[in-house]
Amino acid sequence: MPELPEVEIVCRHLSEKLFSQKHNEPLKLTQIKTWRKNLRYEIPKREIQRLIRLTEGNELLEIKRRAKFIQFEFKNTVLISHLGMTGRWSFYRGDIKNYDVQKHDHLALCFLSNVWLIYNDPRRFGFVELINKQDLPDYFENYGFEPLSMRHHDEVSLWEMISHLNSPIKSIIMNQKYLVGVGNIYACEALFKEKIDPFKLPKKIKKETFFKLLSQIKKILSDAILAGGSSIKNYRHVDLSEGNFQKMHLVYGRENQPCRICKNQVRRKILAGRSTFYCSACQD
DNA sequence: CTACGAACCTGCCTGC
DNA sequence: TGCAGGCAGGTTCGTA
Numbered sequence: 562m563p564e565l566p567e568v569e570i571v572c573r574h575l576s577e578k579l580f581s582q583k584h585n586e587p588l589k590l591t592q593i594k595t596w597r598k599n600l601r602y603e604i605p606k607r608e609i610q611r612l613i614r615l616t617e618g619n620e621l622l623e624i625k626r627r628a629k630f631i632q633f634e635f636k637n638t639v640l641i642s643h644l645g646m647t648g649r650w651s652f653y654r655g656d657i658k659n660y661d662v663q664k665h666d667h668l669a670l671c672f673l674s675n676v677w678l679i680y681n682d683p684r685r686f687g688f689v690e691l692i693n694k695q696d697l698p699d700y701f702e703n704y705g706f707e708p709l710s711m712r713h714h715d716e717v718s719l720w721e722m723i724s725h726l727n728s729p730i731k732s733i734i735m736n737q738k739y740l741v742g743v744g745n746i747y748a749c750e751a752l753f754k755e756k757i758d759p760f761k762l763p764k765k766i767k768k769e770t771f772f773k774l775l776s777q778i779k780k781i782l783s784d785a786i787l788a789g790g791s792s793i794k795n796y797r798h799v800d801l802s803e804g805n806f807q808k809m810h811l812v813y814g815r816e817n818q819p820c821r822i823c824k825n826q827v828r829r830k831i832l833a834g835r836s837t838f839y840c841s842a843c844q845d
Numbered sequence: 846c847t848a849c850g851a852a853c854c855t856g857c858c859t860g861c
Numbered sequence: 862t863g864c865a866g867g868c869a870g871g872t873t874c875g876t877a
Contacts (some may be wrong), residue, residue, distance in 0.1 A: 564870055601853070601872085629871075637860085639877055647855080684854045686871060727847065737872085744870050786866060794857085813870095834850070836868080 563629060563644045565708070565742025566785035566806065567796050571650060572626040576800035578652060579672065584653045585791060587620040587699065590635070594657055601688040604668055606757065608691045612638055620673060628704050628741035633761060637694050645686025647795040657683040687717035705739040708778050716775055724763045724771075731759035734778065745814045746791055749838045751778045753812045758844045759837050760830075786808070812838040 563571070579588060581845070593609045612619050618636040625632045630649075633640035637670050642650070653660050655675055668680040668689065692700055706715050723733050731742065734740055735748045743751070755774045757766070790796060790804035793814070796804060807814075811821050816829040820840040830837050 567870065643871080645854090646869070651868095680853095683856070684869090684871095686854065732848090746870055791870070796870065833848080835871095 562795055564744035564747050565629060565782050567790040568631060568644065569626050569786055570790050571799060572624050572631055573651060574623045578799065586673065588672050589670055590619045590621060590670060593641060596662060596665045600667055600682060600685045604689060605691045606634050612669060627701055628737060636708055639692050641690045641692060641699055643687050645682060645684060648682040648686045648687030648757060649797055651679050651799055651801055653679055662780055671685040703738050704741050706738060708740055708742055708782055720768055720771055726763055728833055729760045730763060745835050749813045750811060751781050753839060753844060756844050759832055759839050760791050812840065
């Protein structure tokens, strides 16, 4: 479900809601409620309870995104949340006893005395983990560049890393160890806009073309953030409203419909196990 | 290395 | 109406 723009929006909304209004007390994690033991992995309930019991160190300081992960930062600890395909966080204010539990609600975290963050995830591909802040670099050691903060020298190093690889360009830009945050939708869209065949190998791609593709990826991700992300099925904002970027998709989900540029039919082929939408006339 | 398929889950849509 | 099959914003594992 959520690629970089969707995760970024969730982080921003969570931050706005939790930090924008002035509280009279520090924003402390005070309770955890679980309706199910595990998501993709077991929910670290005891570790979270240990965090809650701290008199210091259980104050939420910041919410950040890295790759497709949400990081809830405490003094020495980071609660990591990955949304998988269908995960979502939403708010509930009040006594949890009065909360109308929804199907696939798995976990709730309480800040202060009545601000609850509810995690809902039908397919349970998402997960939460608790790690020491000092282990954060190790946790992300196999993750690549953040597209939105890449500088020119990063782009040059990325090209050096990937130009010799014998994998289709789409697999490469979706591979989190090289470039993070790009998933199936935005990979399809960016390759279409740059008129690059998703199956093309790097050795057939000019360096300048690759740099243009990176610029296009940055532009699409930024535009998608501005449009509130892509709501295909499950993705919702923290207030459960929908994004709008799906209306701007040029190829994704448009199999057999006319290409918006040349009117040929948009095709769908499987690449690395994922549906890949493209126009064989425009992209080569 | 790389490629591929399968696995992890649930729900929804299509076609017979 | 029912049921089988295919498909879905992701990641990880095993096998070739």
